[in-house]
Amino acid sequence: MKVAVFSAKKYDCDGFTQWADSSLQFSYHDCRLTKSSVKLAAGCHAVCVFVNDEVNAEVLQQLSELGIEMVALRCAGFNNVDLTTAKTLGIRVARVPAYSPEAVAEHTIGMMLCLNRKLHKAYNRVRDDNFALDGLLGFNVFGxxxxxxGTGRIGLATARILHGFGCQLLCHDLVQAEEIQRLGGRxxxxxxxxxxxxxxxxHCPLTPDxxxxxxxxxxGSMKDGVMLINTSRGALVDSKAIIDGLxxxxxxxxxxxxxxxxxxxxFENLSEQMIDDEVFKRLLTFPNVLITGHQAFFTREALQEICQITSDNLLAFASNTxxxxxLVN
Structure with missing residues (x-):
């Protein structure tokens, strides 16, 4: 079975080589799947895509014309896929519903601690032989x-860690998890x-709601000086609104x-290019903002699960199971 992998990085190639079934034939493309790059999938039976690939109605129509019968997502989120059009065209869509939720949870906690104790600033100061503590004052997370x-798998993993820190947990989700009560949350x-x-x-998915x-x-309804962390989906947050909030x-x-x-x-090295996104550049000017490049999922354990589950999804399609x-059969 031939599979075109889009948005492929070296770690994707290495991961599929190490952990995917050897009967699958992958062709790797470092560009995103778009209406312009879709032709690279010619001759394949399926495409494998990531969070920023475009799998809208136009792209799906082109994929169908190329004979593509499956879209394998190597991620949990699927807001970038037009599932209605996929179903109409008879294209199966499968995802990796969970891959080491602890990876994202631990990154979330890491961001909280780094921002609070200003570890990124302290690191740079010490390298400049500056050992002053002025401006590094934090607060106790305990209490x-x-x-x-959102209290799905990642939200629950985050709750478990925060419970260990002695935090009071307030949660909101359409589906309530019994474990939250056992952790003392409500x-x-x-x-x-x-x-x-x-x-x-x-820790909630991106939907129209x-x-x-x-x-x-x-x-405006939050506490003054609140800490806000987003390791889920970017569009959960109105970027211009958070700039005003800062x-x-x-x-x-x-x-x-x-x-x-x-x-x-x-996912790209743009260090030698001009970034035209004025909103993003404005966010980087604030001293109390920490941004990482969608790396919360990026652990060895998570990558192995992604590759293995994606492989299983592709093999199931090939064997009509x-x-x-x-998401679409």
Missing amino acids: KTVGLV YVSLAELYAQSDIISL TKHLINHYSI KSRKIGYLGLDVYEQEADLF ETGNE
Whole structure:
């Protein structure tokens, strides 16, 4: 079975070589899947895509004309895929519903601690032989109230760690997990979560209902100096609204591993190019903002799971069976 892998980096190639079934034949393309690059899938039976690949109606139509019968997502989110069009065209879509949720949870906690104790600033100071503590004052995470928006696998993994820190947990999700109560947390409305949380962390999927969940109104209802962390999907946050929140000091700390317009930025080395995104460049000017390039998932264990589950999804399609990871059969 021939598979065209888009947005492929060296670690993707190495991972599939090491952990995917040897009967699968991968061709790797470092460009994103778009209407311009779709022709690279010619001669293949399936395409394998990531978070910023375009799998809209136009691209799916072109894929169908090339004889592509399956889209294998090597990620959990699928907001970039037009599932209705895929179903109409008879293209199977499968994802990796969970790959080491602890990886994302641990990165989330790392961002909280780094922002709070200003570890990134301290690192640079010491390298310049500056051992002054002025400007590095943090706070105890113990006893703080943390609001988790979304308590799926990643949200729960984050809750377990925060429980160990001695935090009070406020949660919001359409589906309530029993484990949250065992961890001493409770489910509340978004309004209560915003108003009472010292730290807010986003772990919900991107849907029409959650797009710009964090906006001028919701930021205005938060505590002054709140810490906001997003390791989920960039468009959960209105970027211009958080800039206003930073300027007004309503947001005291901001950690982003995702960004609304990240498709043209993340996963690439742009160090020798001019970045034209004025909103992103404005975010980088704030001393209380920490941005990482969608790396929260990036651990050895997670990469192995992604490769193995993606391989299983492709093999199931080839044998006309299912894995349970299908979004469109």
